[in-house]
Amino acid sequence: MTEILKIADLSVTPKSDPTRFLVKNVALTLSKGKTTCIVGESGSGKSLTALTIMGLLSKQLCANGSVVFQGQEISQLDNQAMQKIRGAKIGMIFQEPMTSLNPVLTVGYQIGEPLTAHLGFKGAALKDKIAALLTQVGIPPERANSYPDELSGGQRQRVMIAMSIACEPSLLIADEPTTALDVTVQAQVLKLLDELKTRMNMAMLFITHDFGVVNDIADDVIVMFRGEIVETGTRDQVLNHPQHPYTKALLACVPDAEGLKELKPIDYSWLEHAA
């Protein structure tokens, strides 16, 4: 089965106002070994979609719709059941590695936590596995005894990646994992994620606002605007032959490294035509 995750009719509304849709009728399918990028501006609902999959939505929000992960409907599961899936079968990486890591625990301990909790690793086997994971993400294994503040931003994000792939998840969700990094470090981290995805045959859901990053890493692309999906397709279809006026307008805003393109701010007049 290549299909890992299937979302249908997903909507997110505030509990206080069920008529206001933050995410509306979102449907998507993620497959093994494929990277799907969700792009959109702030407030387009891309992070909320990811949080809903993981069951980490704020208590003030309410999600409706179906989320089927490896054939199991997970949207109605309670927190205890979700905990068995999170970190084990679905890995997560967030934007800011410093706030996601615990500053008073060594990185080795933090990488080991999911291994102990989900797979029962301990003792020498745990130590070896932690060393192997660090090596896999390009950090010398002796850094297991370091604390997060002793590492650079790029290294911290590598630690987060080691932690998220520790239990060999079949789905990795990465929410703007390189936004806080310098370009050269960003390029290295993107390459690492792409290699891991291929080697472990994971499905990857990659959230970003940067079309350059999309071009480097995506197989499929989903464009979101004001809570709704406006366009989906392969990377080539969306980037080179966009169909929806919003996708076209958004691409026209992206500066290119060659400086050949004239930047055009978004003209929202198509919205009125559509409405």
Next chain:
Amino acid sequence: MSQEQSANIILTANNLVKTYSQRSGRFGFGTTQIKALDHVSVQLRAGTTLAVVGESGSGKSTLARCLLQLHPFDSGEVIFDGIDLAKIDKDALRIQRKNLQMVFQDPFASLNPRMKVGEIVGEGLLIHKLGSAAEQKEKTMQMLTRVGLQASDAEKYPHQFSGGQRQRIGIARALVLQPKVVVCDEPVSALDVSVQAQILLLLKELQHEMALSYIFISHDLRVVRHIADDIVVMNNGKIVEHGKVDDVYRAPQQAYTQHLLSAIPGRKVA
């Protein structure tokens, strides 16, 4: 350099050195010296944009602050309009400050939340005693509408605006004094790409209309390609390469610049 060329230069920095001390060692008894600027020299041509690029910690923001005399530096000189800004006294510097303005990165942190937008934008005019109260108000309104806001927005507070609108307020605040040099420190990094395009175009238009010279600090090499005429590439407090943007992007000479340019994500996007 010929007479004609040097007449064109509006701001020059020669051999700027800035060292920070940091406590180090167990218990912080030792100190290490960090050279944030190591003999940095730049020249800004009138009416053009000079981009300063580099990774975090390369010294680009320190350079911006030293150029505007917001930070003291150890040695070197900053010459604006024939005056060495580091040598003049406080009062003389204050007079020069209206010619040297700054647009900041974070539109949320750089505007006083307790002041109305009209007060924020008009404050510079008040401090420099430019015109009567009525003229100041008039100028403030003109500037607000010029950057794409409404005159009625003057009565609102910063929190009532989006990130892009706040950056417009920041630009109005900097430009209302009709400065000659504006240092923009990552002015579009915190903005969505659609808003970023609007702000970049606004900055370009205003540069043309008001004959502004920009120093544009950025880590985004795609944005720099679009806005700058000249570029300096910094690494570890030193300038590793400088030149015309077209030349540096087409044929970077230094290994570090090549490395930086090759890391731009999606070089062939759309």
